[in-house]
Amino acid sequence: MLPEHFIEKYLEMAPPGLRDIVLEIRNIVASIAPNATERQHGRGFSYYFKEQGGPVSAGICQVGIFSDHIRLGFIHGAFLPDPDGLLVGEPKYKKHIRLYSYEDAPWEYLRQLIQASARFDPYTLKERIE
Numbered sequence: 001m002l003p004e005h006f007i008e009k010y011l012e013m014a015p016p017g018l019r020d021i022v023l024e025i026r027n028i029v030a031s032i033a034p035n036a037t038e039r040q041h042g043r044g045f046s047y048y049f050k051e052q053g054g055p056v057s058a059g060i061c062q063v064g065i066f067s068d069h070i071r072l073g074f075i076h077g078a079f080l081p082d083p084d085g086l087l088v089g090e091p092k093y094k095k096h097i098r099l100y101s102y103e104d105a106p107w108e109y110l111r112q113l114i115q116a117s118a119r120f121d122p123y124t125l126k127e128r129i130e
Contacts, residue, residue, distance in 0.1 A: 006040075015068070022044070024107070035049070061074055075094050080116045
């Protein structure tokens with residue numbers, strides 16, 4: 001994971017109400033996949049298993065920071081269990097959920113999505129066997 005001071009500096013530009021969402025997602029990823037690689041990109045961060053590939057073949061999730069929401073994206077979102085139908089998106093496989101406030105975010109559901117994504121193997125379209 002990137003150094004804490006780097007994250008804090010980067011988030012200075014984010015709308016105040018959205019910073020806590022980013023930090024909570026980051027905490028969830030760290031608890032589920034402590035060996036995940038965190039990479040800063042133009043609009044936010046991506047999380048993936050570097051030793052298993054990269055942001056696509058071993059992607060966990062992406063966090064996009066927008067002016068009024070956070071977009072939590074999953075490169076293989078169409079394959080994740082989504083019984084509440086919260087994931088949306090036009091691309092064939094990539095799906096996302098928009099989060100507008102910390103208080104209204106479905107945190108347990110997001111944890112389950114992140115966990116399922118961390119276990120997903122795009123080569124077999126099944127859960128990774130460790």
